[in-house]
Amino acid sequence: MTKPAGIEALRWDDGGLIPAIVQQHDSGEVLMVAWMNRDSLARTLESKETWFWSRSRQELWHKGATSGNTQRVTEVRFDCDTDTLLVLVDAAGPACHTGERTCFFRVLGRDAVEPL
Amino acid sequence: MTKPAGIEALRWDDGGLIPAIVQQHDSGEVLMVAWMNRDSLARTLESKETWFWSRSRQELWHKGATSGNTQRVTEVRFDCDTDTLLVLVDAAGPACHTGERTCFFRVLGRDAVEPL
Numbered sequence: 001m002t003k004p005a006g007i008e009a010l011r012w013d014d015g016g017l018i019p020a021i022v023q024q025h026d027s028g029e030v031l032m033v034a035w036m037n038r039d040s041l042a043r044t045l046e047s048k049e050t051w052f053w054s055r056s057r058q059e060l061w062h063k064g065a066t067s068g069n070t071q072r073v074t075e076v077r078f079d080c081d082t083d084t085l086l087v088l089v090d091a092a093g094p095a096c097h098t099g100e101r102t103c104f105f106r107v108l109g110r111d112a113v114e115p116l
Numbered sequence: 117m118t119k120p121a122g123i124e125a126l127r128w129d130d131g132g133l134i135p136a137i138v139q140q141h142d143s144g145e146v147l148m149v150a151w152m153n154r155d156s157l158a159r160t161l162e163s164k165e166t167w168f169w170s171r172s173r174q175e176l177w178h179k180g181a182t183s184g185n186t187q188r189v190t191e192v193r194f195d196c197d198t199d200t201l202l203v204l205v206d207a208a209g210p211a212c213h214t215g216e217r218t219c220f221f222r223v224l225g226r227d228a229v230e231p232l
Binding site: 019075100103 | 221
C-alpha cells in the first residue's frame with residue numbers, strides 16, 4: 001500500500017490516529033466522525049472509499065464492507081492545524097449503525113442523551 | 117451558570133472535554149473543530165454564541181470576543197455515541213485564524229500539508 005506524499009506531514013496523535021469528519025459532498029450533511037491511521041487513509045485515497053481504524057476492535061474497518069453502505073470519496077480536506085480531516089463522500093446508505101442516515105440525528109435539549 | 121439537563125449524560129473524555137464540529141447552518145460548510153468542557157457548553161447554550169476550551173491556553177474562549185467573528189448558535193446536535201457535538205451556527209465572519217472562512221480550506225494531494 002503506497003502512502004501518498006503529504007500523509008506523513010499530517011499531525012498524527014500519539015496513537016498514530018487522526019479524526020475524520022465525514023460529510024455528504026452535495027447536501028453538506030455531516031454523517032459521522034471516525035478515526036483513521038496512516039494505513040486507513042492510504043487505503044481511502046487509493047480505493048476512493050472510506051476506511052477507518054476501529055479503536056474498540058483495534059482493526060482496519062472498510063465502511064460498508066458488510067452493510068453495503070460504502071462511502072465514495074470525492075475529496076479529502078484538512079484543517080489549518082493539520083490535525084483533523086474532512087472527508088467528502090457520496091454515501092450509498094445510512095452512515096449510522098442505528099440505521100439513521102447521519103450519526104448526528106439527535107438535538108441537545110430535545111432528545112434524550114443516552115448512548116444507543 | 118446553570119447547566120441544562122442532559123449535559124452530564126454526554127460522554128466527556130478523561131480531561132472533561134468533548135470535540136465540537138462547527139457547521140454553518142444554511143450552507144452546510146464545516147467551519148472548524150474545537151473542544152468544549154462543561155462550562156463552555158453551558159455558556160454556549162445560554163448565550164447562543166460559541167464558547168470553547170482552549171487546550172493550549174487552558175482557558176475558556178469566547179469565539180469572536182476579540183475578532184468580532186462570533187458564531188450565533190442555531191442548534192446543537194450530538195452523535196449516536198454521545199461523544200461528539202455538531203454545533204450549527206450563523207458565523208459573522210471567518211472561522212479560521214488565517215482569515216479563511218473555514219479551517220478546512222486545503223485539499224489533501226493538492227495543497228501543502230504544513231501547519232499555518
